[in-house]
Amino acid sequence: MLILREHEIVPLLPMHDAIHAVERALRAQADGTARMPLRIGVPAHAGILAAMPGSLMAGDAALGAKLVTVFEGNTELRLPTHQGAIMLFDPDTGTPQALLDARYLTEVRTAAVSAVATRLLADPGARTAAILGTGVQARSHVLAMREVLALEDLRIWGRNAERAQEAAAWAREQGLPARAVGDANAAIHGAQVVNTVTSAKAALFDAASVAPGAHVNAVGSSTPVAREVPGALVGQAHIFVDSREGALNESGDILLAIAEGALGAHPELTLLGDVLTGRTHGRNSPEEITLFDSLGIAIEDVACAALVAERARDQGIGTEIAFP
Numbered sequence: 001m002l003i004l005r006e007h008e009i010v011p012l013l014p015m016h017d018a019i020h021a022v023e024r025a026l027r028a029q030a031d032g033t034a035r036m037p038l039r040i041g042v043p044a045h046a047g048i049l050a051a052m053p054g055s056l057m058a059g060d061a062a063l064g065a066k067l068v069t070v071f072e073g074n075t076e077l078r079l080p081t082h083q084g085a086i087m088l089f090d091p092d093t094g095t096p097q098a099l100l101d102a103r104y105l106t107e108v109r110t111a112a113v114s115a116v117a118t119r120l121l122a123d124p125g126a127r128t129a130a131i132l133g134t135g136v137q138a139r140s141h142v143l144a145m146r147e148v149l150a151l152e153d154l155r156i157w158g159r160n161a162e163r164a165q166e167a168a169a170w171a172r173e174q175g176l177p178a179r180a181v182g183d184a185n186a187a188i189h190g191a192q193v194v195n196t197v198t199s200a201k202a203a204l205f206d207a208a209s210v211a212p213g214a215h216v217n218a219v220g221s222s223t224p225v226a227r228e229v230p231g232a233l234v235g236q237a238h239i240f241v242d243s244r245e246g247a248l249n250e251s252g253d254i255l256l257a258i259a260e261g262a263l264g265a266h267p268e269l270t271l272l273g274d275v276l277t278g279r280t281h282g283r284n285s286p287e288e289i290t291l292f293d294s295l296g297i298a299i300e301d302v303a304c305a306a307l308v309a310e311r312a313r314d315q316g317i318g319t320e321i322a323f324p
Contacts, residue, residue, distance in 0.1 A: 030273030033058035047071030054298030111140035117292035126192035133197035134158035207232035231262035
């Protein structure tokens, strides 16, 4: 069995390749050749442990599962908030094939899906974007937006102004015209693409601050009681998801909007994979606000992990152990 550590994984999966990998997963989902249940989770003293199995059954089949912990308090301990491992199995025999560190894979696949959504749903001429958040997902989304947008103005906001300045400086080092903004509403005012990548429990901005025709990637909230986006915006937006079942069970952005009456009890949720495969269209008009509510799904992890494991074996990277 192949063991791959984070420092071995990172050079094997740059952002543009992660985008192609998650596209494969989303297409398989839309085609009916992928399988995964809702993620299951158990609470721990200061966080949760979640299990996410998934299978890709067409083409280069892949089978695997991610175990991931989410401990928000780790920020203060200078530890990653998301840690875990992905196990890959032979799809024909079930034999364990590889074990991969999941931290970077989770980081890059999350932003890669936002890149796919942005390319499909945002104004093709979008030049202005905002990122609300300053953690690893903020930086990963900088790289993701660089892949799909020709940006002329990137605003970064965070609850910690110093970290926002640091994130903007880092984004400039990546070749993007980034600046820190001291207010969330000011950051998104006039932005054509908005990315929310925080651990917030309440809405970060006012719905009126979102420009007509904007596209929003809501990424940070993945529990029923936490949100980043105000219900008024959810109620008026054209909503896209990576999992309908997941959104209606896990997304606080959607569930809280339903509870408030801003969104109907049975909302129309368009699967991102259906847009990718041409089964349905994206935005309806230049003025329509589109919202991608990102939950993160197992087949995205499996597709990225399978690509990394294949490349590692081809290049002789990683450690082979006798198992079982």
